Amino acid sequence: MQNAKFIVFEGLDGSGTSTQANLLERRLVNEGHRCHLTSEPSTGPVGQIIRQAFKGRLRFSQASERFDQQMAHLFAADRFDHLYNEWDGVMPTLERGTTVISTRYFFSSYAYHCTREQDWALIERLNRDFPNPDLLVYLRNPVAESVRRLKTRTTLDSYETPDKLTQVAANYERILDDYPGRKVVLDATLSPHEIHEAIVQSVKEL
Numbered sequence: 001m002q003n004a005k006f007i008v009f010e011g012l013d014g015s016g017t018s019t020q021a022n023l024l025e026r027r028l029v030n031e032g033h034r035c036h037l038t039s040e041p042s043t044g045p046v047g048q049i050i051r052q053a054f055k056g057r058l059r060f061s062q063a064s065e066r067f068d069q070q071m072a073h074l075f076a077a078d079r080f081d082h083l084y085n086e087w088d089g090v091m092p093t094l095e096r097g098t099t100v101i102s103t104r105y106f107f108s109s110y111a112y113h114c115t116r117e118q119d120w121a122l123i124e125r126l127n128r129d130f131p132n133p134d135l136l137v138y139l140r141n142p143v144a145e146s147v148r149r150l151k152t153r154t155t156l157d158s159y160e161t162p163d164k165l166t167q168v169a170a171n172y173e174r175i176l177d178d179y180p181g182r183k184v185v186l187d188a189t190l191s192p193h194e195i196h197e198a199i200v201q202s203v204k205e206l
Contacts, residue, residue, distance in 0.1 A: 004034075004094045005206050006131075008105040010172070011139035012165055014149035015188040016195065017103045020139065023196045024203065025101050034098040036088070040105060044085065046078035069122065072113040076126035079106060083130065091131075106130050107138075107179075111171040112164075132181040134206055137199055141188035143169050182206075 007024070009017040018039075025037045041047035050071065052058045060070045083090045090100045106127040114120050143165045176185060184202040186195050 004097050004099045005134040005203070006090060006094060007099065007101045007135045007137065007203065008107070008133040009101070009103045009137045009139070010105070010107045010111070011188060012141050012143065012146040012169060012172070014146035015139040015141035016192065017139055019192060020137070020195055020199060021101050021103045023192070024199055027196070027200060028099060028101075028203075036093050036098050036100050037102075038082070038088070038090070038100060039103040040082060040108065041075065041078050042082040044078060044081045046074060046081055050074050050078060068113040068115060068119065072109055072119075072123055072126060075109050075113070079109075079127070079130060102133075105133060105136075107136065107172070107175055110175050111168045114171050115167060134182065135202060136179065136181060136183040137202070138172065138176060138183060138185045139188035139195065140172075140185055145189060 009021045011017045021037060021039075025035045028035045041050040049058065053060060053071070053074070060067055081089070084092070086092055090102065093100050106123075109123050109127060110120065113123055143162060146165055147162050176183065184199070186198055188195070
């Protein structure tokens with residue numbers, strides 16, 4: 001790649017986004033590119049609050065719609081820091097000529113924090129000023145397959161339930177239909193190697 005790119009992986013929990021992000025980073029580094037692998041929630045101060053909330057160490061409103069609203073605001077604050085902090089922020093890193101690969105970005109806020117129609121307006125308002133990535137990679141995984149894969153994990157967060165994932169999958173499809181930026185949608189049930197090679201081809205086309 002001639003210039004640093006911002007590449008984002010999205011998909012249901014258990015769709016293999018982390019696996020594929022790691023494979024891509026390793027591939028690009030081996031080919032001589034500078035890469036920075038990151039994720040949301042970030043490892044920054046607000047991101048740590050979000051992680052504690054997912055684990056139940058911090059308790060917010062018990063009403064599901066209030067919880068989603070609170071998390072939407074926290075994620076937007078974390079996203080701003082993730083993008084612009086001077087130490088390892090996405091934008092300064094890109095300016096230094098290093099490609100950034102992130103698992104999750106503002107697409108996840110639409111997918112995970114919208115349960116009612118009015119929620120979409122809130123998420124749009126909180127995220128409207130954030131830049132689009134150079135490439136969105138969406139791994140489309142059936143809900144039943146995500147649930148099956150999640151059963152192998154020792155702990156699950158509050159969003160990793162069949163009912164929530166069904167809503168999330170529908171929200172992702174709505175986002176993909178409306179999103180004007182560059183994207184590639186891949187079948188997450190293919191072998192990791194097949195998915196990886198398809199991703200590499202899409203990245204090379206940048």
